[in-house]
Amino acid sequence: MTALLEIRGARREFVTPEGGRLAALDGVDLDVGANEFVTLLGPSGCGKTTLLRAVSGFETLDGGTIRLDGADIAALPPFRRPVNTVFQSYALFGHMTVARNVGYALEVQGVPRATYEAEVAAALEKVGLSGLGGRKPSQLSGGQRQRVALARAIIAKPRLLLLDEPLSALDRNLRQQMQIELKALQHRLGIAFVFVTHDQEEALTMSDRIVVMRAGRIEQIGTPRDIYRQPKNRFVAEFIGETNLFPVLVERIEGATALARTDAGVVLAIPAEGRRAGERVTAILRPTDLALAGEGIRGTVTRAVYLGADLHLFVQPAAGGPEISVTTRDVASLPATGETVHLAHDPARVHLLAEA
Amino acid sequence: MRNPLGWAALTLFSLLFFAFIYAPLFVIVGYSFNANPVNMMIWEGFTLDWYTGLFGLTERSMDANSRAAYIESTDQMLAALRNSLFVAVFTTTIATVMGTATAIALARFRFRGRRLYDGFLMLPMMMPDIVLGIGLLIFFVTLGMQLSLLTIIIGHCTFLTSYVFIIVQARMAGLDPALEEASADLGASEWVTLRKVLLPQLAPGIMGGALLAFVISMDDLVITYFVSGTGDTTLPVFIFGMIRRGVKPEINAIATLLILASVAIAALGLWLRSRKTD
Numbered sequence: 360m361t362a363l364l365e366i367r368g369a370r371r372e373f374v375t376p377e378g379g380r381l382a383a384l385d386g387v388d389l390d391v392g393a394n395e396f397v398t399l400l401g402p403s404g405c406g407k408t409t410l411l412r413a414v415s416g417f418e419t420l421d422g423g424t425i426r427l428d429g430a431d432i433a434a435l436p437p438f439r440r441p442v443n444t445v446f447q448s449y450a451l452f453g454h455m456t457v458a459r460n461v462g463y464a465l466e467v468q469g470v471p472r473a474t475y476e477a478e479v480a481a482a483l484e485k486v487g488l489s490g491l492g493g494r495k496p497s498q499l500s501g502g503q504r505q506r507v508a509l510a511r512a513i514i515a516k517p518r519l520l521l522l523d524e525p526l527s528a529l530d531r532n533l534r535q536q537m538q539i540e541l542k543a544l545q546h547r548l549g550i551a552f553v554f555v556t557h558d559q560e561e562a563l564t565m566s567d568r569i570v571v572m573r574a575g576r577i578e579q580i581g582t583p584r585d586i587y588r589q590p591k592n593r594f595v596a597e598f599i600g601e602t603n604l605f606p607v608l609v610e611r612i613e614g615a616t617a618l619a620r621t622d623a624g625v626v627l628a629i630p631a632e633g634r635r636a637g638e639r640v641t642a643i644l645r646p647t648d649l650a651l652a653g654e655g656i657r658g659t660v661t662r663a664v665y666l667g668a669d670l671h672l673f674v675q676p677a678a679g680g681p682e683i684s685v686t687t688r689d690v691a692s693l694p695a696t697g698e699t700v701h702l703a704h705d706p707a708r709v710h711l712l713a714e715a
Numbered sequence: 716m717r718n719p720l721g722w723a724a725l726t727l728f729s730l731l732f733f734a735f736i737y738a739p740l741f742v743i744v745g746y747s748f749n750a751n752p753v754n755m756m757i758w759e760g761f762t763l764d765w766y767t768g769l770f771g772l773t774e775r776s777m778d779a780n781s782r783a784a785y786i787e788s789t790d791q792m793l794a795a796l797r798n799s800l801f802v803a804v805f806t807t808t809i810a811t812v813m814g815t816a817t818a819i820a821l822a823r824f825r826f827r828g829r830r831l832y833d834g835f836l837m838l839p840m841m842m843p844d845i846v847l848g849i850g851l852l853i854f855f856v857t858l859g860m861q862l863s864l865l866t867i868i869i870g871h872c873t874f875l876t877s878y879v880f881i882i883v884q885a886r887m888a889g890l891d892p893a894l895e896e897a898s899a900d901l902g903a904s905e906w907v908t909l910r911k912v913l914l915p916q917l918a919p920g921i922m923g924g925a926l927l928a929f930v931i932s933m934d935d936l937v938i939t940y941f942v943s944g945t946g947d948t949t950l951p952v953f954i955f956g957m958i959r960r961g962v963k964p965e966i967n968a969i970a971t972l973l974i975l976a977s978v979a980i981a982a983l984g985l986w987l988r989s990r991k992t993d
């Protein structure tokens with residue numbers, strides 16, 4: 360399969376005001392399939408916007424290539440690229456009606472009147488804004504503006520839609536609703552989305568694949584499940600979801616499991632495959648992988664937080680070391696703050712990192 | 716907080732303040748209806764003759780004495796008004812186009828000496844008129860140019876371009892650069908983006924700048940005085956010359972009409988500014 364978008368060795372340096380050089384993109388390789396929802400995720404300043412702008416043509420690369428359908432697009436100005444963008448600020452044209460905003464790409468192409476009208480109506484319909492075409496953008500709510508920006512960007516049927524934090528200005532409920540709608544729209548249109556966010560939950564729920572970036576480099580590319588269950592390193596593990604990290608020394612192998620101990624003395628059962636005694640590794644356990652039980656890691660509850668159906672506990676291990684966070688459905692047993700509990704886990708759920 | 720005495724003092728102050736500003740204008744409006752052709756400070760009854768006279772509707776009969784007091788004819792005054800309008804229209808057009816283009820260029824392109832350029836554009840606004848006037852006069856004479864309406868237009872453009880530039884630049888600074896990017900992203904070339912997005916977005920600033928340029932051009936005395944020839948001149952210069960010989964009553968009528976026009980233009984400007992295109 361050849362990818363729709365092929366980025367190879369993308370580099371972009373900025374001169375900082377202090378006179379130094381900063382690599383906003385430091386050798387990025389990325390493929391995006393024709394009907395894929397790819398999310399760029401990473402902390403602020405890691406180069407997500409820069410990468411997106413390099414694809415849309417508003418940023419030129421210092422090195423590397425960008426191919427779309429196999430053709431190098433480096434020389435094409437933004438207005439010749441079959442790629443459209445949903446801007447974070449929406450960037451709606453305030454002097455035009457909603458309908459004219461949506462139809463702008465067709466207006467510029469000089470599409471005949473009848474086709475134009477039909478397409479605009481269809482695009483408004485697709486985002487659920489039929490009947491609001493005559494308004495000005497300033498007469499719309501935040502969520503409605505978001506939809507106008509979306510309708511405007513898809514009307515010209517781009518092969519690839521770029522979305523730079525399109526939901527960050529919306530409140531939580533609207534945001535979750537738009538997440539679902541966006542995903543459904545992408546499915547219906549059958550085009551590729553490259554979506555930027557620094558909300559890991561959003562990335563996990565929407566993406567076919569997630570690209571985790573740090574300081575201009577890609578740390579890991581994978582499905583949400585891969586990224587969550589098998590992070591390649593501590594950075595990815597800590598960036599995606601809540602994580603308990605245990606730097607441990609492998610003590611002895613007992614069949615399929617091995618026993619490992621943190622410096623403070625917390626003992627964990629980990630998968631034995633490929634391990635040998637005396638080795639130092641980092642064990643990763645998600646809060647949902649731990650459960651309250653009769654035996655296991657002994658500790659004291661320091662804090663209990665309700666999250667609707669779930670109960671979130673912070674447990675200070677008796678042996679010492681950092682607090683362990685646990686999410687449990689078992690609200691019936693309600694441990695109080697200060698109570699002693701035991702935490703059990705399935706050794707198979709432990710993910711190991713070679714780095715100590 | 717509502718100290719009644721303080722409140723009364725504040726009200727009185729603002730009344731006096733507005734009286735101070737507007738009294739001279741009201742005096743002129745009052746005089747323009749005074750039938751006394753010789754001494755406008757003595758009220759002789761209400762008349763519209765000065766207005767109708769302006770438009771050639773009545774020829775007021777004067778005795779020989781009062782006629783002799785005026786060298787200028789009403790026709791000359793109207794010609795000066797026409798010249799003023801002609802100069803203002805051309806100046807406004809040229810200054811608006813140049814000022815707008817410069818504001819866009821300075822905001823959107825990076826080039827060497829940009830800051831210097833910026834500073835130099837402010838200078839004509841701060842320069843005393845008299846210096847600018849003398850400078851222009853010497854310049855035209857050096858070039859061997861005949862002083863005419865053309866030299867007045869060139870003179871006005873030199874400083875009014877700066878006014879338009881400043882106003883459009885302020886509007887430009889408040890504009891989200893993503894708007895132009897969105898336009899390009901949707902397939903519009905730079906030219907189409909300029910026409911369909913940038914200029915409409917800047918329109919309130921451009922209109923404001925144009926109105927200001929028009930009003931200042933109509934009003935300018937000092938610079939115009941230096942660069943106008945012996946023949947054609949503008950209304951302010953004409954009136955200035957006339958005052959030294961005695962004021963013809965039609966002046967008051969013209970002044971009143973100009974006040975009305977200014978109010979109309981100012982109202983238009985305010986209305987345009989209040990129309991939000993965000």
Ligand SMILES: Nc1ncnc2c1ncn2[C@@H]1O[C@H](COP(=O)(O)OP(=O)(O)OP(=O)(O)O)[C@@H](O)[C@H]1O
Pocket residue numbers: 373374375381382383401402403404405406407408409410557
């Ligand atoms: N025009 C520029 N000039 C100088 N430095 C820049 C420029 N644009 C971006 N940078 C720098 O490049 C780095 C990457 O910026 P970028 O906007 O791609 O980050 P981001 O991942 O989108 O961050 P955020 O999540 O905050 O939007 C940042 O350190 C930023 O300061």
Ligand SMILES: [Mg+2]
Pocket residue numbers: 407408409523
């Ligand atoms: Mg960004």
